[in-house]
Amino acid sequence: MKFFLDTANLDEIRQGMSFGVIDGxxxxxxxxxxxxxxxxxxxxxxxxxxxxGEVSAEVxxxxxxxxxxxxxxxxxxxxxVIVKIPTIPDGVRALSILxxxxxxxxxxxxFSAPQALIVAKAGAYFVSPFIGRLDDIGADGLTLLSEIMDxxxxxxxxxxxxxxxxxxxxxxxxxxxxxxxxxxxxxxIFEQLFKHPLTDRGLEGFLKDWEKARETLGDVFQSAGAxxxxx
Numbered sequence: 001m002k003f004f005l006d007t008a009n010l011d012e013i014r015q016g017m018s019f020g021v022i023d024g025x026x027x028x029x030x031x032x033x034x035x036x037x038x039x040x041x042x043x044x045x046x047x048x049x050x051x052x053g054e055v056s057a058e059v060x061x062x063x064x065x066x067x068x069x070x071x072x073x074x075x076x077x078x079x080x081v082i083v084k085i086p087t088i089p090d091g092v093r094a095l096s097i098l099x100x101x102x103x104x105x106x107x108x109x110x111f112s113a114p115q116a117l118i119v120a121k122a123g124a125y126f127v128s129p130f131i132g133r134l135d136d137i138g139a140d141g142l143t144l145l146s147e148i149m150d151x152x153x154x155x156x157x158x159x160x161x162x163x164x165x166x167x168x169x170x171x172x173x174x175x176x177x178x179x180x181x182x183x184x185x186x187x188x189i190f191e192q193l194f195k196h197p198l199t200d201r202g203l204e205g206f207l208k209d210w211e212k213a214r215e216t217l218g219d220v221f222q223s224a225g226a227x228x229x230x231x
Contacts, residue, residue: 001176004053004184006164008032008042012187013049024053026128026164026184028084028108029060040077047078056106056126058084067094075103082106082125087115092122099123106162113147120157126182131175132165141165142174149178169193 002023005016008031016022025046035042043057055078059070067090071083075098083098084106085091095105099122106126107119111134116127129148131141145163152159162182163175169192175183 001180002182003190004162004182005190006031006184006186008035008046009187010035010045010049013046016187016190017049022050022053022190024055024080024182024184025050026056026084026106026162028058032058043074043077043081047080050080052080054080054082056082056084056108058086058108062086062088062090064090064093067091068097071098071103071105072101084108084128087119092118095119095122095124099125108164110148111144113144113151116148117151120152120155120159124159126160126162128162128164128184130165131163131171132167134165135167142171142178145175145180146178149180 003021004024004026005013005022006026007013008025008027013022013025027043027046032039032042039057043055047055057074057077059067059074061067061070067085071085071094074081074083082104085095086109087107091107095107098105104125105123106128107124108128110116110119110127110129116129119127127148129141129144131145134141134144145161148161151157152161160181162184163171163180164184166172166175166183166185166189168189172183172185172189172193
């Protein structure tokens with residue numbers, strides 16, 4: 001499964017990319033607005049940080065004509081930009097046209113299997129079911145993800161499933177077990193993937209034991225570094 005960060009914060013993206021496991025970035029109007037910078041300039045800065053990774057940039061129009069105008073413009077900004085469109089009737093109409101123009105589209109705010117089926121038929125490049133937001137209203141977001149994966153496999157749709165609104169590591173693991181192509185998450189959730197109390201406790205024990213044994217073992221690393229190479 002690919003890991004995407006759901007953020008527009010450049011510092012978070014730099015930190016995430018330093019681990020060598022981040023494959024792309026998703027943004028939305030709320031995340032972009034927080035950065036208080038021109039939209040195009042900011043997306044290009046993100047693309048430069050992510051290098052070969054895909055970066056989703058969302059339209060803000062809600063009518064077909066406006067969506068098409070914005071989508072075509074956004075698609076010219078960088079080869080790795082994916083146009084993000086809300087899953088509303090006008091958005092699906094625009095998707096049907098854009099997919100024929102070879103413009104890659106991430107259909108977002110998907111909350112039902114029928115919506116996911118419709119956007120796959122219309123040619124979506126990504127579909128973004130929002131797992132956590134369904135959980136927030138007492139529904140089961142992972143059940144939706146499972147339904148989408150079943151449908152796409154049954155008909156061999158090429159649309160990639162981008163599990164979105166992941167709220168904790170178990171969401172990430174469950175999405176991976178179902179075969180979701182991508183999981184996108186805030187940086188704080190990505191950080192949690194590294195953590196386990198037994199890892200911290202084990203490392204603490206190893207280091208304490210090493211310190212106790214140093215008198216006998218000596219400073220191996222310092223000695224090795226000071227040793228001159230043979231000629």
